[in-house]
Amino acid sequence: MGRLFWKIFFAFWLTLIAAALATAAVVWALRGERAASEAAVALGLPAVLATDLAAATLRHGGVSALRDWMSEVPRPRGLAVFAVDAQGADILGRPVPEAALAGARELAGSGEARRAVREVEAPGGQRYLLFAQLQGEPRGRGRRGPDTPPWLMLVMGAAASLAVSALLAWYLARPIRSLRWALRAAAEGRLETRVRPLMKGRRDEIADLGEEFDEMARQLEKLVEAQRRLLHDVSHELRSPLARLQAAVGLVRQDPRRLEASLERIEREVARLDELVGEVLALARVKGAKPASAEELVDLAELVANVADDARFEARAANRALSLECADRVLVRGRAELLQRAVENVIRNAVKYTAEGSTVEVRLSAAGQRARLVVRDHGPGVAPGDAERIFEPFYRSRANASVDGFGLGLTIAQAATAAHKGSIRAANAEGGGLRVEIELPLAAAA
Amino acid sequence: MTAQVLLADDDAELGAMLKEYLEREGFGVTLVHDGESAARAALSGSHQIVVLDVMMPRVDGIEALRRIRQASRVPVIMLTARGDDIDRIIGLELGADDYVPKPCTPRELAARLRAILRRVRPQPEAGGPVSVSGLTLWPEKRRVEWRGKPIELTSMQFNVLEVLMRNAGRVVTKKELSEQALGRPLARFDRSLDVHLSSIRQKLGEGAELIHTVRGTGYHLVKD
Numbered sequence: 001m002g003r004l005f006w007k008i009f010f011a012f013w014l015t016l017i018a019a020a021l022a023t024a025a026v027v028w029a030l031r032g033e034r035a036a037s038e039a040a041v042a043l044g045l046p047a048v049l050a051t052d053l054a055a056a057t058l059r060h061g062g063v064s065a066l067r068d069w070m071s072e073v074p075r076p077r078g079l080a081v082f083a084v085d086a087q088g089a090d091i092l093g094r095p096v097p098e099a100a101l102a103g104a105r106e107l108a109g110s111g112e113a114r115r116a117v118r119e120v121e122a123p124g125g126q127r128y129l130l131f132a133q134l135q136g137e138p139r140g141r142g143r144r145g146p147d148t149p150p151w152l153m154l155v156m157g158a159a160a161s162l163a164v165s166a167l168l169a170w171y172l173a174r175p176i177r178s179l180r181w182a183l184r185a186a187a188e189g190r191l192e193t194r195v196r197p198l199m200k201g202r203r204d205e206i207a208d209l210g211e212e213f214d215e216m217a218r219q220l221e222k223l224v225e226a227q228r229r230l231l232h233d234v235s236h237e238l239r240s241p242l243a244r245l246q247a248a249v250g251l252v253r254q255d256p257r258r259l260e261a262s263l264e265r266i267e268r269e270v271a272r273l274d275e276l277v278g279e280v281l282a283l284a285r286v287k288g289a290k291p292a293s294a295e296e297l298v299d300l301a302e303l304v305a306n307v308a309d310d311a312r313f314e315a316r317a318a319n320r321a322l323s324l325e326c327a328d329r330v331l332v333r334g335r336a337e338l339l340q341r342a343v344e345n346v347i348r349n350a351v352k353y354t355a356e357g358s359t360v361e362v363r364l365s366a367a368g369q370r371a372r373l374v375v376r377d378h379g380p381g382v383a384p385g386d387a388e389r390i391f392e393p394f395y396r397s398r399a400n401a402s403v404d405g406f407g408l409g410l411t412i413a414q415a416a417t418a419a420h421k422g423s424i425r426a427a428n429a430e431g432g433g434l435r436v437e438i439e440l441p442l443a444a445a446a
Numbered sequence: 447m448t449a450q451v452l453l454a455d456d457d458a459e460l461g462a463m464l465k466e467y468l469e470r471e472g473f474g475v476t477l478v479h480d481g482e483s484a485a486r487a488a489l490s491g492s493h494q495i496v497v498l499d500v501m502m503p504r505v506d507g508i509e510a511l512r513r514i515r516q517a518s519r520v521p522v523i524m525l526t527a528r529g530d531d532i533d534r535i536i537g538l539e540l541g542a543d544d545y546v547p548k549p550c551t552p553r554e555l556a557a558r559l560r561a562i563l564r565r566v567r568p569q570p571e572a573g574g575p576v577s578v579s580g581l582t583l584w585p586e587k588r589r590v591e592w593r594g595k596p597i598e599l600t601s602m603q604f605n606v607l608e609v610l611m612r613n614a615g616r617v618v619t620k621k622e623l624s625e626q627a628l629g630r631p632l633a634r635f636d637r638s639l640d641v642h643l644s645s646i647r648q649k650l651g652e653g654a655e656l657i658h659t660v661r662g663t664g665y666h667l668v669k670d
Contacts, residue, residue, distance in 0.1 A: 244460050247552050
């Protein structure tokens with residue numbers, strides 16, 4: 001039970017008790033007033049019957065008949081009938097309770113009690129006040145119900161309010177405890193924690209909070225898993241050049257005459273390691289880049305043309321060609337350096353994979369509020385179903401598992417376009433080859 | 447006679463270097479680059495020992511090992527990534543004889559190859575059958591029977607059992623076992639022996655009770 005539970009619990013309980021006490025005080029005040037007259041004079045049907053009989057007896061039989069009737073006829077249970085003269089003396093000489101007499105007089109005068117309290121003239125001219133009084137303890141048949149002792153009512157009220165308060169406090173505090181538990185679990189690295197199932201049918205702000213938490217945990221889990229996989233892949237990729245380095249060293253040790261050839265190999269592997277580390281760092285930088293909102297204006301047309309020029313030069317050296325179809329000014333908002341990396345990686349990838357003698361087609365256009373760059377090669381394309389996987393780190397197409405490149409270029413391109421709220425897609429083109437399409441929001445639209 | 451080694455590694459450059467090294471160390475080396483050709487070549491029966499890289503595209507080393515073990519007891523060494531204990535244990539459980547963490551020096555690989563080859567070659571000086579508690583072992587034929595039923599063991603499992611049987615009735619430390627059966631000093635955190643032992647027990651069935659584990663020390667084959 002946390003502090004919140006006790007706070008809600010006490011606040012609510014005290015409120016309930018205060019409300020109960022106030023109600024009780026009002027009820028008691030009202031009841032006390034009525035009790036004075038009611039306890040003294042009976043007004044129910046038995047009392048009416050009894051006074052009726054007494055009145056008839058007195059009127060026709062006189063005082064002595066009434067006296068006989070009163071002393072001989074057994075009274076209805078717990079009911080005593082009084083006949084009191086003007087001096088306040090009962091005809092049987094019984095002591096008359098003062099409160100009852102005063103109450104009866106008052107009631108007779110007001111006419112409120114009608115036949116239960118009445119004044120009757122005896123044949124002798126003497127006037128008697130007739131009324132009945134309940135005798136002894138009332139036995140649970142009265143309108144007020146059992147007359148519970150006040151201390152018991154207090155205890156019962158306290159217990160009931162206690163239970164209700166505890167229930168309410170528990171109802172409010174429990175989901176918060178669940179949330180706290182889930183947050184702690186997440187902090188301890190258990191990101192698969194979900195809190196919504198613990199809240200079952202609940203539908204309120206706290207449940208919404210739980211849902212938000214679950215969503216956050218899901219995202220974090222995905223991110224952490226991606227990072228973990230990347231780290232695993234990177235370490236595996238680092239091992240290959242290291243294994244070759246060790247083999248090269250082993251060869252020299254075996255036969256020192258091979259020193260020159262092995263040193264060349266060692267240099268090559270070191271360069272590859274350096275390149276790999278550079279790529280991984282680039283990926284980390286692109287992924288960590290802030291969303292490009294208030295960045296510089298970049299003319300994508302100029303950028304693509306520059307990259308295409310460089311790539312064309314490289315392609316020609318490898319007996320491949322590159323064609324460029326480019327709109328005039330295509331302005332996007334973002335970081336030129338990241339965009340350049342994305343465009344360069346996609347175009348270079350196409351040049352690398354396109355068949356000898358074929359042409360890589362690059363087309364940049366602006367339609368609606370999006371800039372669209374399409375790069376199409378005439379290479380082996382991707383295996384069906386792998387179109388999305390080529391953006392995964394270290395993915396290399398099966399057809400070309402050569403050691404050239406690490407499979408990070410398209411991953412970097414994807415991260416860079418994502419940082420600019422753009423998208424990148426790949427699919428096999430009609431007639432063979434791969435078609436990569438990048439879409440970015442135009443500056444005016446941003 | 448030069449020992450024929452089948453080397454399966456998808457890194458063509460590394461494979462070529464290792465081949466060059468091993469050939470100059472006096473091995474005959476066949477190089478393949480994927481698990482499928484590795485399994486096929488291993489089952490052809492023309493190699494005395496197989497080296498499988500775990501990480502290979504399509505059919506990986508583990509799957510190749512599974513295929514090889516369905517039909518052959520040829521000794522297999524797995525090349526596993528350093529620190530990847532899961533691969534190691536799965537490999538040993540599937541019947542690999544040993545593993546070498548990658549990257550490794552070629553010298554280490556050659557030494558491991560020799561150690562295993564030395565131990566799987568029938569040794570004429572080994573003498574006649576050894577018999578303990580219902581187990582019978584013919585060193586020269588590399589054959590084991592439990593109560594008259596033949597038990598199929600890989601070469602390393604055979605070596606481990608042989609050492610235990612020859613020392614039946616006393617505790618054999620892990621250090622001794624590693625040196626005598628696997629042909630290499632015991633390394634820290636090395637679970638190879640435990641995995642081999644658990645495979646042997648599994649194959650022995652009821653006979654598993656013969657081998658007791660002495661925690662922290664070694665193993666003990668009961669002599670009746």
